[in-house]
Amino acid sequence: MKEGPDIALIGALIGDPARANMLTALMSGKALTASELAGEAGVTLQTASSHLSKLETARLIRLRKQGRHRYFSLSGDDVGSVLEALMGLAAKYGHTRARTGPKDPALRKARVCYNHLAGELGVRLYDSLKKHRHIREKDDEVLLTDAGSVFVRSFGIDITTLGHARRPMCRSCLDWSARRTHMAGSLGIAFLDRFYDLGWAKRVDGSRVVSFSPQGEENFLKTFQL
Amino acid sequence: MKEGPDIALIGALIGDPARANMLTALMSGKALTASELAGEAGVTLQTASSHLSKLETARLIRLRKQGRHRYFSLSGDDVGSVLEALMGLAAKYGHTRARTGPKDPALRKARVCYNHLAGELGVRLYDSLKKHRHIREKDDEVLLTDAGSVFVRSFGIDITTLGHARRPMCRSCLDWSARRTHMAGSLGIAFLDRFYDLGWAKRVDGSRVVSFSPQGEENFLKTFQL
DNA sequence: TTCATAGTTCGATCATAATCGAAGCATTAT
């Protein structure tokens, strides 16, 4: 028997301490690797792997392969909402716990990821475009909307030269520091080039750091608001 | 070890199929007895009792003794919200299930419970007063607010004659058919008497049924809106 | 190529807790 009725399956998933720790660690919106999640949960990598596969088949989390890393993140806002609601209930007669802090200074703020902008400002670029409906996420793809085309053109980027590439113009990219989605693809490259052309930013010698001028950063923040 | 972090405890509680069935059965807002919940969950009474005590110590459900029955209900709206959110998630890749229907015609609608109004209309009276902040629930007590005093007086009930009784003026009462809280106490009695006086309703001979006239019911529904 | 890192899969162990029979307690009915 043991007919698993609706919410019991999900409850059981959340009910294991190791998995609960992993899920709360993912509540930040960051994507984490299996090793990191294992550390968060206080279990070995094998155990973590088992848990993660269960969470993924239940569609609570989402896997993105990048190189030899596997980045896990919550599969959607609704999952986060449920976890938050549960934390609210738990707060009635339980405790919460703190998270660990970040590290690394300038690289976290803005850096090159292959050939596009990553780091906090890269994430901001992506989030801002998404908020103003200039891009749309469709499953794994990222699409430029009509309004987005207008905006991009007005920003001084020639889309026609981008379009002829066979690869998708927009891609979302995930990288360490911020562990959030940011703008990649040919459009991501074009944006970064445009920032160089406008004199907003320039690369720092041998480093991956992208250095924004004070004025450039101000313009950037004004252009890509949240 | 096995440090139980926040949400895991609640998740584990919801994660057991028997408990999940009980909780979903309570989602209707009705209060159910241990036997009924055992039936819902498909387990014996002993097993159900064990589950119910766990749910109660975790404050997810609330117990009210009434006679030799024990009525369990969700402890609050927040618990219901979490369960609904979980059902939403489960709907992504699961199924839902139907509930059983009611029975009994006129008794369900309006009847006397000791000496006050019960049934659907009794529940409506209570809910309406609560919605318009004429009464307030404080832990196990039900209090008449200042606005409530004004309203009750304007409805033709003399509160001063009620106040001198040592027993609380308002009490919430739980009864079979609707299994929802309704208005009891001396105020509950006064309301029913007033309905009789206004000619809205009258008792039916040997039965517990309270029969509202068409006009009386219309007035009732207009006075006590939701 | 070889080595290292990141992760999965398999298998065995072990602990938790769900379950129910039996007995106990409390409240109402007769």
Added chain:
DNA sequence: ATAATGCTTCGATTATGATCGAACTATGAA
């Protein structure tokens, strides 16, 4: 008083699944 109903507590059994060691796969680096 005695019986019956409603429910809880105790104890033993059993099953589920969390855990990790060891071996295997894949990607990237030297």
